[in-house]
Amino acid sequence: MEAAIAAHGLRKRFGSFDAVQGIDLVVKHGEVLGFLGPNGAGKSTTMRMITGFLAPTAGTVRICGTDMLDEPLKAKEHMGYLPEGAPCYPDMTVAEFLGFIGAVRGFSGAERARRVDAAVERTNLQGVYHQPIETLSKGFKRRVGLAQAILHDPPVLIMDEPTDGLDPNQKHQVRELIRTMAKDKAIVLSTHILEEVEAVCTRAVIINRGTIVFDGTPQALDGKAPASIAKNRLDHVFRTLTTADTESRR
């Protein structure tokens, strides 16, 4: 079976700044990959190249075997994407918005209604279904963004900071949702919360200054911390990996 996501030699240069300097990433179905790194490390840029929003300066991206640069529309059909901040059209109601996404994704009639209902149920949006999105709280907006991303039950799901800015209950809900979907999908999520990686991810990738500095299981990540440290072990490893590198370059 083809890897769900296969990115090779991804590079992105903005003017004279190398945001991403050669990233290789293969994600299989059933994996939940936590994408970590300090702000400005290139997390969003990498995700934007994988989702086809940004064209890479060099490198290839294949989604379920389809090349993103050669056949972008076909590749995008296999993929659900929650951009950073979960942007939605504020003037539309949840019902209108999800109906619109369903229509653009090529569903119509009863099939569309069924898919919208399923996504609404999974993200617990029934209570605000007919409310304009601009009137919703941050947590609800985020869930609308998630509902939009899973509407077509994609084999590949990419989420940029899905739990950022949510309260602990909402974070818990989103994590539960990710866990229930994890079995048959390839999920990539970026986060700043290291515990989240332990809680939902099967694999952690840390990038710093546009390159991968760690790729392994959350347990392996934990194992890199010295035994003498009892608390916030992941934080310690994260700092070691992402600041030592910075200093050595100076």
Place this chain on the structure above:
Amino acid sequence: MSRLTPIVRREFSAYFNTPLAAVFLVMFLFLTGIFTFNVGQLYERGQADLRPFFDFNPWLFLFLVPAISMRLWAEERRIGTIELVTTLPISIRDLVVGKWLAAWAFACVALALTVPIWLTVEYLGEPDRGAILAGYVGSALMAGAFLAIGSALSAVTKNQVVAFVLCAVVCFLLLMAGYPVVLDFLGGWANPGVAEAVASVSLLTHFEPMERGVIDLRDVLFFAAVVAAFLWLNILLIEWKKAD
């Protein structure tokens, strides 16, 4: 083609989801009334035609059409939904064309609401219906061209006010190029070929025959070419600058 429909629908209803549609329609009809009846003196002229209405139409569009087009892409950029729609399985060409079609449909609705002015001259006399219809076709084409220009320019900014001003300035230049003031000025010293070339890129030069009731295929093609050129520019601008 099927993917174009939801885009057109969403964009069209977006006008009515906000007060923009109501404000625009009221302003357009109110100003149209003033220009046609007071400034253009429709009654006093004693002629059953809509020349005063069509004479002022391009100038009214100059300030009102940018208000329709300014949000098309600037708003997507500002709230970040550009990242959402451009990662859906729909091409940028379909997005650009769909948005323009929706805006044009809205402009045509506004034009259709001026039919009572037509009915007025029908009641007062026997106007040349063909000429009036040709005038409406011309106005709709003019609006379409302005909207394509406005849509392309709204793709370069997150700020709707900037998009409005850019569109109004470019449309103004394209209108003025055909105005006697400019042509006389050029005619005074430039070689006649230059004056002719300037006049031929003016939207007004191609609008006037239709206003008088003459639909020339070349004029229609000119407007179609302006629309196509700016929508093509729009696609390029989105492809280059969507992530900025």
